[in-house]
Amino acid sequence: MRRAIGALIRKDLILQRRTPEAAPAMVLFSIGTFVLFHFALDEREVSGNLASGILWVTLLFAAVLGINRLFVAEREEGGFDGFLLAPVDRTSMLVAKATVLFLFLCAVEVFVLAAFAILLLGPSLQPALVVVLLLANAGIAVIGTLVAALAIQTRARDLLVPLLAIPLSVPLVIAAARACAPLLTEGGAGALEARWLAVLGLYDLVFGLLAYAIFDFLLEE
Amino acid sequence: MFGRGLKTLSLITVALIVGAFALVFFYAPNDADQGFIQKIFYLHVPLAIVALFGFVAGGIYGIRYLRSGDRLHDLRSYVAIHLSLILAVGALVTGSIWARGSWGVWWTWDEPTLVSFLIVFLLYACYQPLRFSIEDPERQARYAAVFAIVAGAFVPLNFTAVRMAESLVHPRVLSTTGGSMPGEMRLTFIVSLLGMACLFVTLWKYELASKHATFRLRSLKRKLANADDGFTPNPRRSAAPTL
Numbered sequence: 510m511r512r513a514i515g516a517l518i519r520k521d522l523i524l525q526r527r528t529p530e531a532a533p534a535m536v537l538f539s540i541g542t543f544v545l546f547h548f549a550l551d552e553r554e555v556s557g558n559l560a561s562g563i564l565w566v567t568l569l570f571a572a573v574l575g576i577n578r579l580f581v582a583e584r585e586e587g588g589f590d591g592f593l594l595a596p597v598d599r600t601s602m603l604v605a606k607a608t609v610l611f612l613f614l615c616a617v618e619v620f621v622l623a624a625f626a627i628l629l630l631g632p633s634l635q636p637a638l639v640v641v642l643l644l645a646n647a648g649i650a651v652i653g654t655l656v657a658a659l660a661i662q663t664r665a666r667d668l669l670v671p672l673l674a675i676p677l678s679v680p681l682v683i684a685a686a687r688a689c690a691p692l693l694t695e696g697g698a699g700a701l702e703a704r705w706l707a708v709l710g711l712y713d714l715v716f717g718l719l720a721y722a723i724f725d726f727l728l729e730e
Numbered sequence: 731m732f733g734r735g736l737k738t739l740s741l742i743t744v745a746l747i748v749g750a751f752a753l754v755f756f757y758a759p760n761d762a763d764q765g766f767i768q769k770i771f772y773l774h775v776p777l778a779i780v781a782l783f784g785f786v787a788g789g790i791y792g793i794r795y796l797r798s799g800d801r802l803h804d805l806r807s808y809v810a811i812h813l814s815l816i817l818a819v820g821a822l823v824t825g826s827i828w829a830r831g832s833w834g835v836w837w838t839w840d841e842p843t844l845v846s847f848l849i850v851f852l853l854y855a856c857y858q859p860l861r862f863s864i865e866d867p868e869r870q871a872r873y874a875a876v877f878a879i880v881a882g883a884f885v886p887l888n889f890t891a892v893r894m895a896e897s898l899v900h901p902r903v904l905s906t907t908g909g910s911m912p913g914e915m916r917l918t919f920i921v922s923l924l925g926m927a928c929l930f931v932t933l934w935k936y937e938l939a940s941k942h943a944t945f946r947l948r949s950l951k952r953k954l955a956n957a958d959d960g961f962t963p964n965p966r967r968s969a970a971p972t973l
Contacts, residue, residue, distance in 0.1 A: 655880060659873055663863035669856065673877075676853035677884060680891035687895060708891055719883050723876050726796055 789882020
Protein backbone atom coordinates (compact mmCIF):
# COMPACT_ATOMS: atom_id res chain seq x y z
CA MET A 510 0.00 0.00 0.00
CA ARG A 511 2.87 2.34 0.76
CA ARG A 512 4.25 1.98 -2.78
CA ALA A 513 0.84 2.68 -4.29
CA ILE A 514 0.45 5.81 -2.16
CA GLY A 515 3.95 6.97 -3.11
CA ALA A 516 3.24 6.43 -6.80
CA LEU A 517 -0.07 8.32 -6.64
CA ILE A 518 1.47 11.26 -4.80
CA ARG A 519 4.38 11.38 -7.27
CA LYS A 520 1.94 11.35 -10.18
CA ASP A 521 0.00 14.31 -8.80
CA LEU A 522 3.13 16.30 -8.02
CA ILE A 523 4.55 15.68 -11.52
CA LEU A 524 1.21 16.71 -13.05
CA GLN A 525 1.22 19.85 -10.98
CA ARG A 526 4.80 20.66 -11.94
CA ARG A 527 4.21 20.21 -15.66
CA THR A 528 0.91 22.02 -15.85
CA PRO A 529 0.54 24.11 -12.72
CA GLU A 530 -3.17 24.60 -12.38
CA ALA A 531 -4.70 24.49 -8.91
CA ALA A 532 -2.02 25.86 -6.59
CA PRO A 533 -1.21 29.13 -8.47
CA ALA A 534 -4.92 29.74 -8.92
CA MET A 535 -5.42 29.32 -5.18
CA VAL A 536 -2.68 31.87 -4.42
CA LEU A 537 -4.01 34.40 -6.92
CA PHE A 538 -7.56 33.94 -5.66
CA SER A 539 -6.43 34.54 -2.07
CA ILE A 540 -4.57 37.73 -2.93
CA GLY A 541 -7.56 38.96 -4.90
CA THR A 542 -9.76 38.26 -1.89
CA PHE A 543 -7.45 40.29 0.38
CA VAL A 544 -7.82 43.24 -2.01
CA LEU A 545 -11.60 42.78 -1.88
CA PHE A 546 -11.55 42.73 1.92
CA HIS A 547 -9.46 45.89 1.99
CA PHE A 548 -12.05 47.80 -0.03
CA ALA A 549 -15.13 46.09 1.41
CA LEU A 550 -14.10 46.77 5.01
CA ASP A 551 -12.28 50.04 4.22
CA GLU A 552 -9.42 49.04 6.51
CA ARG A 553 -5.75 49.72 5.81
CA GLU A 554 -4.57 47.33 8.50
CA VAL A 555 -6.35 44.56 10.41
CA SER A 556 -5.50 42.67 13.59
CA GLY A 557 -6.97 40.30 16.16
CA ASN A 558 -10.34 38.69 15.49
CA LEU A 559 -10.87 40.53 12.23
CA ALA A 560 -7.47 39.48 10.82
CA SER A 561 -7.99 35.90 11.89
CA GLY A 562 -11.45 35.79 10.32
CA ILE A 563 -10.29 37.29 7.01
CA LEU A 564 -7.38 34.86 6.86
CA TRP A 565 -9.49 31.77 7.50
CA VAL A 566 -12.39 32.66 5.24
CA THR A 567 -9.91 33.37 2.44
CA LEU A 568 -7.97 30.16 3.02
CA LEU A 569 -11.15 28.10 3.14
CA PHE A 570 -12.48 29.55 -0.13
CA ALA A 571 -9.10 29.02 -1.77
CA ALA A 572 -9.15 25.43 -0.52
CA VAL A 573 -12.59 24.95 -2.11
CA LEU A 574 -10.99 25.85 -5.46
CA GLY A 575 -8.36 23.16 -4.94
CA ILE A 576 -10.94 20.62 -3.77
CA ASN A 577 -12.95 21.22 -6.95
CA ARG A 578 -9.93 20.29 -9.10
CA LEU A 579 -8.71 17.37 -6.97
CA PHE A 580 -10.13 14.47 -8.97
CA VAL A 581 -10.66 16.18 -12.33
CA ALA A 582 -7.67 14.49 -14.00
CA GLU A 583 -8.82 11.08 -12.73
CA ARG A 584 -12.31 11.63 -14.04
CA GLU A 585 -11.50 13.13 -17.43
CA GLU A 586 -8.41 11.11 -18.38
CA GLY A 587 -9.61 7.73 -17.13
CA GLY A 588 -7.37 7.65 -14.06
CA PHE A 589 -10.14 6.06 -11.99
CA ASP A 590 -10.37 3.05 -14.34
CA GLY A 591 -6.61 2.55 -14.24
CA PHE A 592 -6.58 2.78 -10.48
CA LEU A 593 -9.51 0.39 -10.04
CA LEU A 594 -7.83 -2.17 -12.33
CA ALA A 595 -4.60 -2.06 -10.33
CA PRO A 596 -4.38 -4.67 -7.54
CA VAL A 597 -3.97 -2.14 -4.73
CA ASP A 598 -5.99 -1.13 -1.69
CA ARG A 599 -8.59 1.51 -2.60
CA THR A 600 -7.85 3.44 0.56
CA SER A 601 -4.42 4.32 -0.83
CA MET A 602 -6.24 6.77 -3.13
CA LEU A 603 -7.68 8.55 -0.09
CA VAL A 604 -4.32 8.74 1.68
CA ALA A 605 -2.52 9.92 -1.46
CA LYS A 606 -5.09 12.55 -2.40
CA ALA A 607 -5.40 13.87 1.15
CA THR A 608 -1.60 14.13 1.36
CA VAL A 609 -1.44 15.97 -1.97
CA LEU A 610 -4.16 18.39 -0.89
CA PHE A 611 -2.35 18.90 2.42
CA LEU A 612 0.93 19.68 0.60
CA PHE A 613 -0.87 22.06 -1.77
CA LEU A 614 -2.44 23.91 1.11
CA CYS A 615 0.91 24.23 2.92
CA ALA A 616 2.62 25.51 -0.23
CA VAL A 617 -0.21 27.94 -0.97
CA GLU A 618 -0.21 29.24 2.61
CA VAL A 619 3.48 30.18 2.43
CA PHE A 620 2.64 32.68 -0.31
CA VAL A 621 -0.75 33.67 1.03
CA LEU A 622 0.57 34.44 4.52
CA ALA A 623 3.40 36.50 3.05
CA ALA A 624 0.90 38.46 0.98
CA PHE A 625 -1.41 38.83 4.00
CA ALA A 626 1.42 40.17 6.17
CA ILE A 627 2.39 42.70 3.50
CA LEU A 628 -1.07 43.79 2.36
CA LEU A 629 -3.35 43.75 5.37
CA LEU A 630 -1.91 42.48 8.63
CA GLY A 631 -0.85 45.07 11.23
CA PRO A 632 1.14 42.98 13.76
CA SER A 633 3.93 40.65 12.65
CA LEU A 634 3.41 36.94 12.09
CA GLN A 635 4.05 34.54 14.98
CA PRO A 636 5.76 31.15 14.57
CA ALA A 637 3.01 29.50 16.64
CA LEU A 638 0.64 30.05 13.69
CA VAL A 639 2.29 27.07 12.00
CA VAL A 640 0.75 24.64 14.52
CA VAL A 641 -2.78 25.91 13.85
CA LEU A 642 -2.20 25.93 10.08
CA LEU A 643 -0.93 22.35 10.03
CA LEU A 644 -3.80 21.00 12.15
CA ALA A 645 -6.41 22.88 10.15
CA ASN A 646 -4.82 21.82 6.84
CA ALA A 647 -5.07 18.19 7.88
CA GLY A 648 -8.79 18.62 8.56
CA ILE A 649 -9.43 20.47 5.29
CA ALA A 650 -7.43 17.82 3.40
CA VAL A 651 -9.49 14.93 4.81
CA ILE A 652 -12.89 16.56 4.45
CA GLY A 653 -11.91 18.00 1.05
CA THR A 654 -10.91 14.61 -0.32
CA LEU A 655 -14.19 13.10 0.86
CA VAL A 656 -16.28 15.91 -0.62
CA ALA A 657 -14.32 15.91 -3.88
CA ALA A 658 -14.75 12.15 -4.28
CA LEU A 659 -18.45 12.46 -3.47
CA ALA A 660 -19.06 15.30 -5.91
CA ILE A 661 -16.85 14.26 -8.83
CA GLN A 662 -19.28 11.63 -10.14
CA THR A 663 -22.32 13.89 -10.01
CA ARG A 664 -23.73 16.24 -12.61
CA ALA A 665 -23.59 19.30 -10.38
CA ARG A 666 -19.96 18.94 -9.28
CA ASP A 667 -19.01 22.62 -9.08
CA LEU A 668 -22.17 23.41 -7.17
CA LEU A 669 -21.96 20.59 -4.68
CA VAL A 670 -18.36 21.03 -3.56
CA PRO A 671 -18.81 24.46 -1.94
CA LEU A 672 -22.30 23.62 -0.68
CA LEU A 673 -20.99 20.55 1.14
CA ALA A 674 -17.53 21.78 2.12
CA ILE A 675 -18.59 25.03 3.77
CA PRO A 676 -20.99 23.69 6.42
CA LEU A 677 -18.71 20.72 7.07
CA SER A 678 -15.75 22.99 7.78
CA VAL A 679 -17.59 25.32 10.18
CA PRO A 680 -16.14 23.64 13.33
CA LEU A 681 -12.71 23.78 11.71
CA VAL A 682 -12.98 27.50 10.98
CA ILE A 683 -14.36 28.24 14.46
CA ALA A 684 -11.42 26.51 16.12
CA ALA A 685 -8.75 27.80 13.72
CA ALA A 686 -9.99 31.39 13.75
CA ARG A 687 -10.33 31.49 17.53
CA ALA A 688 -6.89 29.93 17.98
CA CYS A 689 -5.26 32.42 15.59
CA ALA A 690 -6.96 35.55 16.92
CA PRO A 691 -4.70 36.08 19.98
CA LEU A 692 -1.62 35.44 17.81
CA LEU A 693 -2.59 38.26 15.45
CA THR A 694 -3.41 40.83 18.11
CA GLU A 695 -1.73 44.25 18.06
CA GLY A 696 0.87 44.89 20.73
CA GLY A 697 2.22 41.59 22.05
CA ALA A 698 0.74 38.33 20.91
CA GLY A 699 -1.44 36.34 23.30
CA ALA A 700 -0.92 32.69 24.09
CA LEU A 701 -2.23 29.84 21.97
CA GLU A 702 -5.29 28.30 23.63
CA ALA A 703 -4.98 24.55 24.01
CA ARG A 704 -8.73 23.88 23.79
CA TRP A 705 -8.95 25.11 20.20
CA LEU A 706 -6.03 22.91 19.22
CA ALA A 707 -7.89 20.04 20.90
CA VAL A 708 -11.01 20.75 18.79
CA LEU A 709 -8.87 20.80 15.64
CA GLY A 710 -7.19 17.56 16.64
CA LEU A 711 -10.53 15.91 17.45
CA TYR A 712 -11.96 17.02 14.10
CA ASP A 713 -8.94 15.62 12.22
CA LEU A 714 -9.17 12.35 14.13
CA VAL A 715 -12.94 11.81 13.75
CA PHE A 716 -13.10 12.62 10.05
CA GLY A 717 -9.79 10.86 9.35
CA LEU A 718 -11.10 7.59 10.77
CA LEU A 719 -14.51 8.08 9.15
CA ALA A 720 -12.98 8.76 5.74
CA TYR A 721 -10.74 5.72 6.13
CA ALA A 722 -13.78 3.56 6.87
CA ILE A 723 -16.09 4.69 4.07
CA PHE A 724 -13.87 5.91 1.24
CA ASP A 725 -13.93 2.51 -0.50
CA PHE A 726 -17.63 2.91 -1.23
CA LEU A 727 -17.00 6.07 -3.25
CA LEU A 728 -14.71 4.30 -5.71
CA GLU A 729 -16.64 1.11 -6.39
CA GLU A 730 -17.90 0.56 -9.91
CA MET B 731 -45.65 -5.13 4.67
CA PHE B 732 -45.39 -1.45 5.64
CA GLY B 733 -49.00 -0.97 6.60
CA ARG B 734 -48.99 -3.25 9.62
CA GLY B 735 -49.77 -1.52 12.91
CA LEU B 736 -50.16 1.86 11.21
CA LYS B 737 -53.72 2.36 12.45
CA THR B 738 -52.84 1.79 16.12
CA LEU B 739 -49.75 3.95 15.79
CA SER B 740 -51.74 6.77 14.20
CA LEU B 741 -54.33 6.66 16.99
CA ILE B 742 -51.62 6.73 19.67
CA THR B 743 -49.97 9.68 17.93
CA VAL B 744 -53.22 11.66 17.72
CA ALA B 745 -53.95 10.94 21.40
CA LEU B 746 -50.45 11.99 22.49
CA ILE B 747 -50.43 15.19 20.44
CA VAL B 748 -53.89 16.23 21.59
CA GLY B 749 -52.88 15.38 25.17
CA ALA B 750 -49.66 17.36 24.84
CA PHE B 751 -51.46 20.47 23.58
CA ALA B 752 -54.07 20.17 26.31
CA LEU B 753 -51.29 19.99 28.90
CA VAL B 754 -49.46 22.92 27.32
CA PHE B 755 -52.49 25.22 27.41
CA PHE B 756 -54.36 24.11 30.50
CA TYR B 757 -51.90 22.43 32.85
CA ALA B 758 -48.37 23.78 32.51
CA PRO B 759 -47.84 27.05 34.43
CA ASN B 760 -46.77 30.24 32.69
CA ASP B 761 -43.05 30.88 32.94
CA ALA B 762 -42.29 33.42 35.68
CA ASP B 763 -39.79 35.28 33.48
CA GLN B 764 -41.07 35.00 29.95
CA GLY B 765 -44.78 34.45 30.47
CA PHE B 766 -46.94 32.86 27.80
CA ILE B 767 -44.37 32.96 24.98
CA GLN B 768 -42.30 30.34 26.79
CA LYS B 769 -44.94 27.75 25.86
CA ILE B 770 -43.51 27.61 22.33
CA PHE B 771 -40.77 25.66 24.07
CA TYR B 772 -43.04 22.59 24.11
CA LEU B 773 -43.17 22.70 20.31
CA HIS B 774 -39.73 24.03 19.46
CA VAL B 775 -37.53 21.74 21.54
CA PRO B 776 -39.28 18.45 20.62
CA LEU B 777 -39.13 19.48 16.93
CA ALA B 778 -35.39 20.08 17.19
CA ILE B 779 -34.61 16.95 19.22
CA VAL B 780 -36.67 14.68 16.97
CA ALA B 781 -35.10 16.22 13.84
CA LEU B 782 -31.59 15.58 15.18
CA PHE B 783 -32.45 12.00 16.07
CA GLY B 784 -33.94 11.60 12.59
CA PHE B 785 -30.70 12.81 11.00
CA VAL B 786 -28.68 10.37 13.09
CA ALA B 787 -31.14 7.56 12.25
CA GLY B 788 -30.59 8.42 8.57
CA GLY B 789 -26.86 7.88 9.13
CA ILE B 790 -27.44 4.56 10.89
CA TYR B 791 -29.62 3.31 8.03
CA GLY B 792 -26.85 4.55 5.70
CA ILE B 793 -24.37 2.26 7.49
CA ARG B 794 -26.83 -0.62 7.27
CA TYR B 795 -27.29 0.01 3.55
CA LEU B 796 -23.53 -0.02 2.91
CA ARG B 797 -23.17 -3.25 4.89
CA SER B 798 -26.06 -5.11 3.33
CA GLY B 799 -26.72 -3.48 -0.04
CA ASP B 800 -30.45 -3.70 0.73
CA ARG B 801 -32.26 -0.85 -1.04
CA LEU B 802 -34.94 -0.76 1.64
CA HIS B 803 -32.37 0.65 4.08
CA ASP B 804 -31.57 3.37 1.57
CA LEU B 805 -35.27 4.20 1.36
CA ARG B 806 -35.53 4.29 5.17
CA SER B 807 -32.50 6.58 5.37
CA TYR B 808 -33.89 8.87 2.68
CA VAL B 809 -37.32 9.20 4.26
CA ALA B 810 -35.83 9.80 7.73
CA ILE B 811 -33.60 12.62 6.46
CA HIS B 812 -36.38 14.10 4.33
CA LEU B 813 -38.80 14.26 7.28
CA SER B 814 -36.10 15.57 9.62
CA LEU B 815 -35.40 18.40 7.20
CA ILE B 816 -39.06 19.42 7.35
CA LEU B 817 -39.02 19.28 11.17
CA ALA B 818 -35.75 21.25 11.15
CA VAL B 819 -37.41 24.07 9.22
CA GLY B 820 -40.16 24.04 11.85
CA ALA B 821 -37.59 24.15 14.65
CA LEU B 822 -35.75 27.08 13.07
CA VAL B 823 -38.97 29.05 12.54
CA THR B 824 -40.30 28.41 16.05
CA GLY B 825 -36.85 29.16 17.51
CA SER B 826 -36.82 32.44 15.66
CA ILE B 827 -40.30 33.34 16.93
CA TRP B 828 -39.29 32.46 20.47
CA ALA B 829 -36.14 34.60 20.19
CA ARG B 830 -38.26 37.51 18.95
CA GLY B 831 -40.75 37.04 21.77
CA SER B 832 -38.31 36.76 24.64
CA TRP B 833 -35.18 38.62 23.50
CA GLY B 834 -36.70 41.03 20.98
CA VAL B 835 -34.66 39.84 17.97
CA TRP B 836 -35.46 37.36 15.22
CA TRP B 837 -32.05 35.82 15.36
CA THR B 838 -29.36 35.69 18.00
CA TRP B 839 -25.82 34.39 17.64
CA ASP B 840 -25.56 33.98 21.41
CA GLU B 841 -27.60 30.83 21.46
CA PRO B 842 -25.20 28.05 20.42
CA THR B 843 -27.90 25.43 19.95
CA LEU B 844 -29.76 27.60 17.46
CA VAL B 845 -26.58 28.39 15.52
CA SER B 846 -25.47 24.74 15.43
CA PHE B 847 -28.91 23.82 14.25
CA LEU B 848 -28.69 26.26 11.35
CA ILE B 849 -25.32 24.81 10.28
CA VAL B 850 -26.63 21.25 10.47
CA PHE B 851 -29.69 22.31 8.47
CA LEU B 852 -27.50 23.93 5.79
CA LEU B 853 -25.49 20.72 5.47
CA TYR B 854 -28.53 18.45 5.20
CA ALA B 855 -30.16 20.79 2.72
CA CYS B 856 -27.52 19.49 0.26
CA TYR B 857 -28.78 15.93 0.62
CA GLN B 858 -31.51 16.18 -1.99
CA PRO B 859 -29.41 18.08 -4.58
CA LEU B 860 -26.67 15.46 -4.14
CA ARG B 861 -29.10 12.62 -4.78
CA PHE B 862 -30.71 14.42 -7.68
CA SER B 863 -27.43 14.98 -9.47
CA ILE B 864 -26.53 11.27 -9.60
CA GLU B 865 -28.37 9.29 -12.25
CA ASP B 866 -27.34 5.71 -11.63
CA PRO B 867 -29.70 4.51 -8.85
CA GLU B 868 -27.16 2.15 -7.29
CA ARG B 869 -24.50 4.84 -7.12
CA GLN B 870 -27.07 7.37 -5.90
CA ALA B 871 -27.90 5.09 -2.97
CA ARG B 872 -24.24 4.42 -2.16
CA TYR B 873 -23.19 8.08 -2.26
CA ALA B 874 -26.25 9.19 -0.31
CA ALA B 875 -25.34 6.64 2.38
CA VAL B 876 -21.78 7.97 2.57
CA PHE B 877 -23.16 11.51 2.89
CA ALA B 878 -25.63 10.45 5.59
CA ILE B 879 -22.84 8.83 7.63
CA VAL B 880 -20.44 11.77 7.35
CA ALA B 881 -23.18 14.26 8.20
CA GLY B 882 -24.41 12.07 11.08
CA ALA B 883 -20.93 12.14 12.62
CA PHE B 884 -20.71 15.87 11.98
CA VAL B 885 -23.78 16.69 14.10
CA PRO B 886 -22.27 16.11 17.61
CA LEU B 887 -18.87 17.56 16.63
CA ASN B 888 -20.50 20.72 15.34
CA PHE B 889 -22.57 21.16 18.49
CA THR B 890 -19.42 20.87 20.63
CA ALA B 891 -17.46 23.40 18.59
CA VAL B 892 -20.26 25.98 18.43
CA ARG B 893 -21.02 25.60 22.15
CA MET B 894 -17.37 26.26 22.95
CA ALA B 895 -17.24 29.32 20.69
CA GLU B 896 -19.92 31.21 22.60
CA SER B 897 -18.49 32.88 25.64
CA LEU B 898 -21.94 33.94 26.77
CA VAL B 899 -24.11 30.90 27.26
CA HIS B 900 -27.75 31.36 28.12
CA PRO B 901 -29.07 29.34 31.05
CA ARG B 902 -30.07 25.95 29.77
CA VAL B 903 -33.79 25.35 30.02
CA LEU B 904 -33.19 21.64 29.96
CA SER B 905 -29.88 20.29 31.18
CA THR B 906 -28.90 16.63 31.10
CA THR B 907 -30.16 16.09 34.61
CA GLY B 908 -33.63 17.39 33.83
CA GLY B 909 -32.78 20.92 34.84
CA SER B 910 -34.58 23.09 37.27
CA MET B 911 -37.94 22.67 35.57
CA PRO B 912 -40.88 22.28 37.93
CA GLY B 913 -42.74 18.98 37.77
CA GLU B 914 -45.72 20.24 35.74
CA MET B 915 -43.48 21.69 33.07
CA ARG B 916 -41.38 18.55 32.91
CA LEU B 917 -44.41 16.30 32.51
CA THR B 918 -45.80 18.52 29.76
CA PHE B 919 -42.45 18.56 28.01
CA ILE B 920 -42.06 14.78 28.15
CA VAL B 921 -45.54 14.22 26.74
CA SER B 922 -44.86 16.76 23.96
CA LEU B 923 -41.56 15.06 23.13
CA LEU B 924 -43.21 11.64 23.02
CA GLY B 925 -45.99 12.99 20.82
CA MET B 926 -43.50 14.52 18.40
CA ALA B 927 -41.44 11.31 18.31
CA CYS B 928 -44.58 9.27 17.59
CA LEU B 929 -45.60 11.75 14.89
CA PHE B 930 -42.20 11.33 13.25
CA VAL B 931 -42.37 7.53 13.32
CA THR B 932 -45.95 7.54 12.01
CA LEU B 933 -45.16 9.90 9.13
CA TRP B 934 -42.02 7.91 8.40
CA LYS B 935 -44.00 4.68 8.14
CA TYR B 936 -46.71 6.29 6.02
CA GLU B 937 -44.10 7.67 3.64
CA LEU B 938 -42.33 4.30 3.42
CA ALA B 939 -45.64 2.58 2.68
CA SER B 940 -46.55 5.17 0.06
CA LYS B 941 -43.15 5.02 -1.67
CA HIS B 942 -43.23 1.25 -1.64
CA ALA B 943 -46.74 1.18 -3.14
CA THR B 944 -45.67 3.66 -5.84
CA PHE B 945 -42.74 1.46 -6.84
CA ARG B 946 -44.95 -1.62 -6.96
CA LEU B 947 -47.47 0.17 -9.11
CA ARG B 948 -44.77 1.46 -11.45
CA SER B 949 -43.20 -1.94 -11.88
CA LEU B 950 -46.61 -3.51 -12.57
CA LYS B 951 -47.35 -0.82 -15.15
CA ARG B 952 -44.02 -1.47 -16.79
CA LYS B 953 -44.76 -5.17 -16.95
CA LEU B 954 -48.12 -4.44 -18.53
CA ALA B 955 -46.53 -2.13 -21.11
CA ASN B 956 -43.94 -4.80 -21.88
CA ALA B 957 -46.64 -7.39 -22.39
CA ASP B 958 -48.43 -4.98 -24.75
CA ASP B 959 -45.73 -3.82 -27.15
CA GLY B 960 -42.35 -4.39 -25.53
CA PHE B 961 -41.80 -0.66 -24.96
CA THR B 962 -40.32 0.49 -21.63
CA PRO B 963 -40.52 4.19 -20.87
CA ASN B 964 -37.40 5.76 -19.36
CA PRO B 965 -37.79 6.27 -15.62
CA ARG B 966 -37.92 9.91 -14.58
CA ARG B 967 -34.79 11.23 -12.84
CA SER B 968 -35.53 11.70 -9.18
CA ALA B 969 -33.90 12.35 -5.84
CA ALA B 970 -36.00 9.63 -4.24
CA PRO B 971 -34.57 6.13 -4.12
CA THR B 972 -35.92 3.43 -6.41
CA LEU B 973 -36.45 -0.15 -5.36
